[in-house]
Amino acid sequence: MEVSKLEHFKQLLLAELPGHARHVSEEQAAALDAASDDAKESADLAMRDVTEEMALKLGDRESQMVADIDQALLRIEEGSYGVCVRCGRPIDERRLEAMPAARYDAECQAVIEAAKGMNARPSL
Numbered sequence: 001m002e003v004s005k006l007e008h009f010k011q012l013l014l015a016e017l018p019g020h021a022r023h024v025s026e027e028q029a030a031a032l033d034a035a036s037d038d039a040k041e042s043a044d045l046a047m048r049d050v051t052e053e054m055a056l057k058l059g060d061r062e063s064q065m066v067a068d069i070d071q072a073l074l075r076i077e078e079g080s081y082g083v084c085v086r087c088g089r090p091i092d093e094r095r096l097e098a099m100p101a102a103r104y105d106a107e108c109q110a111v112i113e114a115a116k117g118m119n120a121r122p123s124l
């Protein structure tokens, strides 16, 4: 993907972040307060770990969204942004406009959603 486009999606991702990050940061602060002084010295690294750990633990929609955005920003840095992590094909740019943190192309997303739906649906 072109650098100018990557920059565009990076801005979209960052624009989505603050509202959700605020929600998480209160819990982060509490978690960091509980941590030892030694741990506070490496707050930057700890913050990232705490964010991802809590996103997994809470299974909270907003925390998960922050983690997704975080991952997407990481993929921009790594140069793997905009490529489906499942099949390796490029993700449609219109899809990225709507969901800049998208990890999958529409086809793989549909397969994953279908599998989830089957598991979640109560058996009648």
Ligand SMILES: [Zn+2]
Pocket: 084, 085, 086, 087, 088, 089, 104, 105, 107, 108, 109
């Ligand atoms: Zn795919």
